[in-house]
Amino acid sequence: MTDNVRDPLEALSDALVERVRRAQPLVARIEVEGRSMRSGTLWRKDVVVAAEQAFARVEEAKVVLGDGSSFAAHLAGRDPGTNVIAFRLDGAPEPAPLAAGEPHPGALALAFGADAASVSVRLGVIHSVGPAWHSRAGGRIDRRIVLDMTMGGREEGGAVLDAGGNLLGISTLGPRRRVLVIPTTTVEGVLEPLLSTGRVERGWLGLALQPVLVPEAMQAEADKSRGLMIMGVAKDGPAAQAGVLAGDILVTIGGEGVSRPANVAQRLGPEAIGQPIELRLLRAGKILSLMATVAARPSG
Amino acid sequence: MSCVPSRLRVAIVASDSQARSRLAVLVARSGHELVELAASPDAILTDDFINSSPPVPAVAIGAVEGDIAGRLPADPTARQIDAALRAVVAGLTVRGPNPQERGFGPLAEDGWPVLTPREIEVLAALRDGLSNKAAARRLAISPHTVKFHIESLFKKLGATSRAEAVVKGLKRQIVEI
Numbered sequence: 001m002t003d004n005v006r007d008p009l010e011a012l013s014d015a016l017v018e019r020v021r022r023a024q025p026l027v028a029r030i031e032v033e034g035r036s037m038r039s040g041t042l043w044r045k046d047v048v049v050a051a052e053q054a055f056a057r058v059e060e061a062k063v064v065l066g067d068g069s070s071f072a073a074h075l076a077g078r079d080p081g082t083n084v085i086a087f088r089l090d091g092a093p094e095p096a097p098l099a100a101g102e103p104h105p106g107a108l109a110l111a112f113g114a115d116a117a118s119v120s121v122r123l124g125v126i127h128s129v130g131p132a133w134h135s136r137a138g139g140r141i142d143r144r145i146v147l148d149m150t151m152g153g154r155e156e157g158g159a160v161l162d163a164g165g166n167l168l169g170i171s172t173l174g175p176r177r178r179v180l181v182i183p184t185t186t187v188e189g190v191l192e193p194l195l196s197t198g199r200v201e202r203g204w205l206g207l208a209l210q211p212v213l214v215p216e217a218m219q220a221e222a223d224k225s226r227g228l229m230i231m232g233v234a235k236d237g238p239a240a241q242a243g244v245l246a247g248d249i250l251v252t253i254g255g256e257g258v259s260r261p262a263n264v265a266q267r268l269g270p271e272a273i274g275q276p277i278e279l280r281l282l283r284a285g286k287i288l289s290l291m292a293t294v295a296a297r298p299s300g
Numbered sequence: 301m302s303c304v305p306s307r308l309r310v311a312i313v314a315s316d317s318q319a320r321s322r323l324a325v326l327v328a329r330s331g332h333e334l335v336e337l338a339a340s341p342d343a344i345l346t347d348d349f350i351n352s353s354p355p356v357p358a359v360a361i362g363a364v365e366g367d368i369a370g371r372l373p374a375d376p377t378a379r380q381i382d383a384a385l386r387a388v389v390a391g392l393t394v395r396g397p398n399p400q401e402r403g404f405g406p407l408a409e410d411g412w413p414v415l416t417p418r419e420i421e422v423l424a425a426l427r428d429g430l431s432n433k434a435a436a437r438r439l440a441i442s443p444h445t446v447k448f449h450i451e452s453l454f455k456k457l458g459a460t461s462r463a464e465a466v467v468k469g470l471k472r473q474i475v476e477i
Contacts, residue, residue: 033318036319036362056374152363174403182404209477213416231474260410
């Protein structure tokens with residue numbers, strides 16, 4: 001007799017439905033007047049997080065949680081660097097705490113989003129897991145997690161859970177609409193400053209850089225074949241005050257070689273603000289050493 | 301030869317009633333006629349996922365999933381809507397310069413060819429719209445050398461026009477930090 005043996009496909013399906021039922025209270029529908037609805041995640045009591053890029057110039061919103069309760073929400077803080085925005089709610093329930101999940105390529109992931117009626121769900125595998133990376137706005141993202149699924153714009157910002165129901169992070173759309181995860185640790189890392197000051201400070205030099213091949217004649221002098229050409233210098237910015245000029249080629253920062261912009265971003269964490277840093281540059285075939293004082297990145 | 305009519309019949313597919321009224325205002329401002337989806341429109345304006353392939357060309361506002369001919373930023377102008385609707389009805393594909401459409405991306409995308417300082421200078425001259433002769437004057441090199449660098453740039457960047465070379469070689473690679 002096989003009557004008491006569950007069909008594995010049915011068992012999988014039932015398990016997914018159960019996961020969704022448990023996660024549903026976390027899913028936040030964020031409504032902003034005059035815009036399409038967006039998704040967010042009830043991260044802790046009275047705090048909903050979402051993808052910052054989806055909320056340009058938004059300060060006030062209405063949040064409807066997965067259980068149908070609705071709240072006025074106002075902007076607590078935003079960080080384009082990590083693409084995290086935090087809204088504060090009044091009197092929202094405390095979500096059941098979720099453990100942070102560990103992403104593994106090939107593992108199943110469930111991505112939640114808000115829907116006009118309740119929630120939407122997508123199932124896919126974790127396509128790849130890479131090391132920490134720096135975003136265009138200079139933020140450090142602890143892992144590069146890519147999901148093998150497509151996603152609509154209204155779903156980004158929803159929670160992404162692993163098969164065990166642990167929180168991998170929140171979803172966001174990357175270049176070419178790839179679905180990325182902003183890891184739980186990254187969200188946690190920026191949440192305190194966002195809630196207390198509304199922003200996350202980051203170091204800034206006021207430079208526009210482009211990778212460049214060091215001309216052969218100067219490679220011996222520079223001791224390397226690649227550098228970063230200074231394409232622009234922000235007026236009165238730290239680099240301008242240090243004497244950096246457009247056309248210089250940056251070869252080291254703080255004594256370390258730079259061939260990619262990320263090498264510079266690594267040196268510009270919040271701890272670098274106010275600190276002096278040595279820039280070695282090629283100008284007119286000669287190495288030049290300048291000291292700059294890292295400033296805080298201007299907002300906007 | 302049939303031309304795109306000056307006033308198009310446009311239907312709306314919206315995520316909710318609020319979005320519907322907003323899209324209706326945009327259709328009116330762009331000078332076109334709002335019709336029902338069932339009334340065989342010339343084009344669709346949407347802010348929502350269109351489940352099947354739309355029966356007529358569609359223009360989407362903001363990040364919308366699906367195979368859609370026209371994509372515009374989340375806050376388009378009436379003029380952009382008008383131009384996009386006409387273009388998709390004529391069978392063209394429309395993409396707006398939407399930073400959000402770029403997605404949450406890395407500081408610098410890997411895989412781009414690394415240029416020499418001289419190549420970057422030549423590209424900057426192309427960006428500024430200079431002719432080969434004018435670029436040669438600016439950089440104090442011969443027009444022949446400028447031409448040589450442009451050919452090398454096209455090859456390195458896989459570009460077939462000056463504009464494409466500027467976008468691939470300059471705009472996408474510059475990082476502000």
